[in-house]
Amino acid sequence: MGRTASEPLPARPATPSRRAPLQLFAFDDRRGNREGAESDKVLAFYPPELPIDDQLGTVGLAQALVTFMTTFTDGDGRLHSLETDRHWWAVRRFEDGIWFGMVVERIWGPGRLGGGACGALLEDVYEWTRLLYGPVNRLLERDPSGTGAAASVGEAVEGWGERLVGGRGKGDKGEWESPFGVERHRVVPAMPLERGALIATQEVVGRLLTATHNSLKPVRAVLVVYDNMLLWSTMDAATTRTVFNYVTKTISNGSKPQLARRSSTLKIPSDGGSLVSCWPVTVRQGLLTFFLLIDEFAGGTGQVLNQVRGVMSGRAKQIAGAAADLLSSRNKFHVSGYRYLVVDSAMHYGTASPKKKLAHLSRKTLALLAQAQACLMDRGPDGEPPCEGAEVAARGDHGAWVYVRKGTTNSLSVALEQLPDEGLVEIGDHVGKLCDKFFPGFFDI
Amino acid sequence: MMFVPVTLATVTDCCCVAPASESFSSPLLANQESRIMGSIDKESDNFVDALDVPLSDAVGPQAGYTDDGMSPRDSNCSYDKGDGTEKGKNEIQYSTPGGSPLLDRSPDLPVSTGYCTPCGSPPNSRAPPGDAFHSSKAPGRSLINIGKQGCENQNSGSVPNSEIAPADSGSGVVASLASMDLGSLMPIRFAKADVTDDSYLSTPASSTSSHSGYPRQRRSSSSARFSEDLRFEEARAQEIRANALGRSLSEIATEVLKGGEGKGLSPLEDETWRKRGKHFFIFSNAGKPIYSRYGDEGKLAGLMAIMQAMLAVVQGRGDCAKTLQAGRCQIVFLLKGPIVLVGLSRVGESPSWVSKQLELIFFQILSLATGALLRVLERNPGSDVRNLVKGSQGMLESLIKGFSSNPSYLLEAFCPVRMMAELRSTAADTLDMAVKHCGAKCGILLASGQLVALAQDKNAPLHVQDLILLVNFVVSNSQYRERGGAEFSTPICMPHLHMTAFLHAYVYCMDPEAGVVVILLMTRQDTFHLGSAARVGMEKVLRDAGVLRVLRGMPGGRPGGQVQIDELPLVAGGGQASVSPLLYFVFRTKSRTCPQFVSSKPGTLLQDTSNFKHMLRSLSCVHSAMFEGRTSPSLPVHQNHWRLDDHYAIYAQVDQDWDCYLVCDALADKDVAVRICKELSKYLLAEQMRAELFINS
Structure with a gap:
């Protein structure tokens, strides 16, 4: 009997270059547009041992995505993200012609949190580069061959890649795969x-x-x-x-x-x-x-x-x-029954429940919270801040509640796993009390 | 539009003359149908009998339905009415609007053995002469040469087929990209996944042999290991090719999108076109354009080729692109066999909702063209099938407009007409009897696009999506809605039931003013007269019982809106607009066979169409958040969802038997929303109200 159209096609096998969970790169779209000189385009690539053809393939596709999107959007300074079955691609321009990009597995690090988290990581990598070496374009002005810029940016990009992935895959990516991670929220x-x-x-x-x-x-x-x-x-x-x-x-x-x-x-x-x-x-x-x-x-x-x-x-x-x-006092930042994160975006300041407490949250709850955060915090695709006073509360099918509230410049994310029988009103009251007790006036709108 | 006269039928009392001015069919369809008709006229009726096997007897190609989309639709339709009327007394035409030539076996459709060449290229793919890409793009040259050479080696001496290139596909880079680069990537995917793609449309008979015609053999463990290694090597080789294309892709994209299309002619140069809120593109996996909501597909060939090239590169890396986003603009990709559907939205819809829209568009196309469209493209990816779906443009436009105005598509539920319980019961019983009398698989009674009654076999119900698309098919065609007294019979595919088989929809408009339409889905074409007779009896009962009179008095307009907010009890959010925080609600009952929803008439603030659309988009975001990533269709990811923003406070709750979505003003408190939801569900599910609002499923 023939298949019905609703049945999905099976996935194809993984290919060799999928071994690296993270690819991080920087390129200059004004360079390497000459036949045989395409490699000039790539300023940095992690993992560096990836064959140059593969690197160029990744960078070429990233650049093509951006070029294609300019057909429908004005300005290319914003984050471009591509979601695939197994990866997130993120590309963003930080200076004239200078782009930073990444390809990350969806089940790894910032890939768990979506394109917004990837964009935040790219910002960190670029700012790190600028802190150490200054603007990339200034490096290119000093050395038009690009060798100096490639060495400097390469050191930063590879350093970040190594730190995140680690020697045996045990890098420091925790802050980038939890919705409670302060780094993911850039605070x-x-x-x-x-x-x-x-x-x-x-x-x-x-x-x-x-x-x-x-x-x-x-x-x-x-x-x-x-x-x-x-x-x-x-x-x-x-x-x-x-x-x-x-x-x-x-x-x-x-x-x-x-x-x-x-x-x-x-x-x-x-x-x-x-x-x-x-x-x-x-x-x-x-x-x-x-x-x-x-x-x-x-x-x-x-x-x-x-x-x-x-x-x-x-x-x-x-x-x-x-x-x-x-x-x-071990649990100075612990509030019994609550797992929370408070973020002040204006001051780049955040406070969260102790990491040991957060470690006990289920994957489902974390995914639920990440989704709720994305609803509010990642909105504003043209750079405009999300609306003030917005909030999202949701109960997952496993009974856990998540609550995200966005103020003018601050936000509160709460997960409550131990109150499955409570309703929305009760949860709202609980969170209100938490705010009044520990963050008085923080969410007065 | 122009209807194609299929054949001459003889009836005594029904009259249906197909107008010659309107049709879903494209000129190509018309020509092809005419040609086919000509051939059928010369043949005996036995030709039809050999094909026409009841679907209800045996579903599946092995049970008599030809898997290649062969159709009995155009058979001689003379029939014997149940009352013993003899054939040939009056000659009346009946027609098949919305028919597709793919339902018929075209004698000159290419018969290919699929992709069996090591290079994976279609056997007859050819490079266009004077290929600018070959002459100027060195990075891609090696790739192309490899593909081309391999292809030529394998297919030397093969006879070029009748591939139709898009007339406006552009020259140079675009043409070469569309015909060569993708050709060298895509077929390998098919060759590797031959089992998958074979089973996508194959019959049991064809699944016993490979594309090459050789029987498949069981593999030993060592050969399995060898095969695994081989697959790895193949994957690596494909990745290398993908990377080779990827590295030059940006240059090609720049050239195509910023100048290669011919200035002043391409929609890409048109700011209005670029700023449209929603675009839908459909093209084959060889990059050949099939459909674009706005603009001439031919002039968008370059754009579609670039999209396909990007998808091919991602696929070459063993992945599959889903959503591309930049700012407010998001582009969602949906791959369905050899067809790629792309939806662009900048109006704030969630990617999963856009993806669902694409899926509905795909199935709507299949409902007319059947899976034979896919078969044609799988046999020859370079085929130009634009004309085959051109006839469905009106229907697709209606569907696309419905996405932003009709919650039916979002909720996958029917919108029932609100009417007195006794009258509804009469209508349902009558329809049920009619369905049984004529042996139909399903019967639907509509009024103004809303459901009055639905009757079908409860043990083997049709998929809700299929039925919703069938309703759109009928409602979007003014012929069906407005031509009172005309009987239509049209073949229609139910893709969820079977992709390549089809049923015969008997459509009759009982009351053009109220849009009362009856649809009987017959499994055999030669039972048209049974449907007609059943309808006559049904119409009489409905008229005598006063059902038609009541339906005529119903307000038309936007689907839904059965309940006024001010008629609700105060505790359930009722009262004047200035008093009640409730702006809008949708209440959906769950059912496997007939899920339904009731909604309120939009309040004062939502009267404006743009406001209503905006509200519905917010609602769709909540719905997507609740159901995205679910493991079971009945189990949402969120059981409760509360969202407050600048415009609305939306509360959604999923119960065992129902879902409720409330849109309140932004100042509403949570406790108010929760209370309204609780009381509203009580009110709507109270026995009397329930009987009035919902069809008893």
């Missing part, structure tokens, strides 16, 4: 200090910023981190996030794969918007890290460091002790 985890420690931190930071050398103030910015949580920053929210990434991914201790630490300068935006080069200086007191960005041309770094030590003596211990006390 940093922050720790609200108690008043005394806060004033002490403020005092130390203030003295560092005003420290002088040859009548100059060499310290441009300060970031204070305790155990991979942000305590203080003197930079704007976006730069804070990028620098925080640098600090936690290169300096802080931990078992996760670290990105290569560089001794060169970092490029951060100045008040005028242009990028300035700064030397990164790290001063540590146990888990407490003071990360200073010192003007490249200030000179006298040694003397500055001595001043810093003087300023920090005593105070640093107090701050570290306060932070340790705060974290000593």
